[in-house]
Amino acid sequence: MVSHQDDLWTPTTSAGRDGLAAIVARPERSVIAVDFDGTLAPIVADPEQARAHPDAVPALAALAPRVASVAVITGRPAGVAVRHGGFAGVPGLEHLVVLGHYGAERWDAVTGTVRAPAPHPGVAAVRSELPGVLGEFGLWHDTYVEEKGRAVAVHTRRAGDPQGAFETLRSPLGALASRHGLVVEPGRMVLELRPPGVDKGVALTEYVREVGAESVLYAGDDLGDLPAFAAVEKLRLEGVPGVLVAADTVIAELAERADLVLDGPSGVVALLAWLSQVPPAV
Numbered sequence: 001m002v003s004h005q006d007d008l009w010t011p012t013t014s015a016g017r018d019g020l021a022a023i024v025a026r027p028e029r030s031v032i033a034v035d036f037d038g039t040l041a042p043i044v045a046d047p048e049q050a051r052a053h054p055d056a057v058p059a060l061a062a063l064a065p066r067v068a069s070v071a072v073i074t075g076r077p078a079g080v081a082v083r084h085g086g087f088a089g090v091p092g093l094e095h096l097v098v099l100g101h102y103g104a105e106r107w108d109a110v111t112g113t114v115r116a117p118a119p120h121p122g123v124a125a126v127r128s129e130l131p132g133v134l135g136e137f138g139l140w141h142d143t144y145v146e147e148k149g150r151a152v153a154v155h156t157r158r159a160g161d162p163q164g165a166f167e168t169l170r171s172p173l174g175a176l177a178s179r180h181g182l183v184v185e186p187g188r189m190v191l192e193l194r195p196p197g198v199d200k201g202v203a204l205t206e207y208v209r210e211v212g213a214e215s216v217l218y219a220g221d222d223l224g225d226l227p228a229f230a231a232v233e234k235l236r237l238e239g240v241p242g243v244l245v246a247a248d249t250v251i252a253e254l255a256e257r258a259d260l261v262l263d264g265p266s267g268v269v270a271l272l273a274w275l276s277q278v279p280p281a282v
């Protein structure tokens with residue numbers, strides 16, 4: 001794991017070193033994309049209390065003018081990420097893009113508005129059946145249901161046995177989701193019932209193409225970030241160098257596939273701050 005005290009960030013893979021070299025050589029052609037919860041914002045028990053690390057906005061604001069684009073790609077509704085991140089009205093972040101709901105929603109700092117598709121009808125149906133399903137397993141009081149508008153998330157972090165509750169609910173919530181045309185997105189002690197058809201990999205690939213970027217860095221910490229990792233791996237094969245950053249080691253598959261493994265949001269923020277200052281030709 002790389003300590004955020006380090007002043008030189010060396011990916012452990014040659015693909016990652018190539019990616020970082022490309023970003024450092026021509027930052028103005030790079031997309032820097034980061035997840036929110038667990039990557040920019042420390043994980044907390046109550047999702048409503050999650051906030052960006054205090055150094056996150058200054059680091060992003062210093063970096064954004066140097067690169068083609070900075071984007072936040074999150075499972076949160078875009079507006080919630082903007083609020084919890086404190087991203088609106090920040091000098092330096094005038095062109096920030098937040099892709100919410102795994103890319104289904106988009107907030108642009110330039111307009112200050114969220115673009116979103118019509119809600120999926122399955123979400124309302126799932127919402128009304130959810131108390132019954134959670135009650136059936138004796139987990140209505142032990143879980144926290146996060147109302148996300150276009151999705152519903154069942155959190156087990158505050159249950160007596162968080163992992164046990166997660167495992168117990170995974171299959172029944174999968175069945176409930178599929179009865180109504182939704183899918184279950186598993187995450188860190190959360191099972192989210194959401195519309196299919198978009199993921200962070202699709203969102204990142206489309207955004208890199210839209211910007212015409214020649215290199216990309218993606219940082220994430222959760223299962224929902226795996227499609228974005230796969231997207232960077234595919235972009236590399238197409239000649240777009242990239243760096244994969246795991247914010248921590250909690251999700252083993254993410255850490256194993258990463259070029260850099262950090263020590264949580266403080267490490268991610270330190271990397272972003274370093275990128276905003278590193279001279280070309282390192």
Ligand SMILES: O=P(O)(O)OC[C@H]1O[C@H](O[C@H]2O[C@H](CO)[C@@H](O)[C@H](O)[C@H]2O)[C@H](O)[C@@H](O)[C@@H]1O
Binds near residue numbers: 042050075153222224
């Ligand atoms: O894509 P992300 O930005 O990582 O969002 C994924 C989910 O993150 C949130 O849940 C996680 O963070 C919570 C606050 O720290 C924590 O309590 C929970 O256990 C984590 O799973 C968020 O609440 C979900 O809506 C997001 O889908």
